[in-house]
Amino acid sequence: MIRADTVCAAHAPGSRLTEELLARCYGVSWAPVREALRLLESEGFVATHSNPQARRRTGGQGRAQRG
Numbered sequence: 001m002i003r004a005d006t007v008c009a010a011h012a013p014g015s016r017l018t019e020e021l022l023a024r025c026y027g028v029s030w031a032p033v034r035e036a037l038r039l040l041e042s043e044g045f046v047a048t049h050s051n052p053q054a055r056r057r058t059g060g061q062g063r064a065q066r067g
Contacts, residue, residue, distance in 0.1 A: 001026055002036045006045050006056055013058040017046060 002022060005011055022033045037054045040046045046054040 002033070003040060003043075003045060006040065011056045013056050015056050017054045017056060 002011075002017075011017060017037070019030045019033045019037070022037075023030045026033070037046060037048060041048050041054065045057060047057055048054045
């Protein structure tokens with residue numbers, strides 16, 4: 001669900017995506033959110049930082065949208 005919302009721009013490029021915020025938004029605990037963010041980072045959709053947050057990347061659409 002996080003990927004779909006990121007691709008369709010429900011999360012604006014550059015927006016802050018904290019585990020706490022996403023867990024509340026999707027009604028789940030932080031553990032699946034953390035795993036989802038790791039996966040989205042590996043796919044190029046988000047960039048994580050040293051503190052527990054991620055940001056929606058600006059520019060590219062991630063691997064799922066590449067030819």
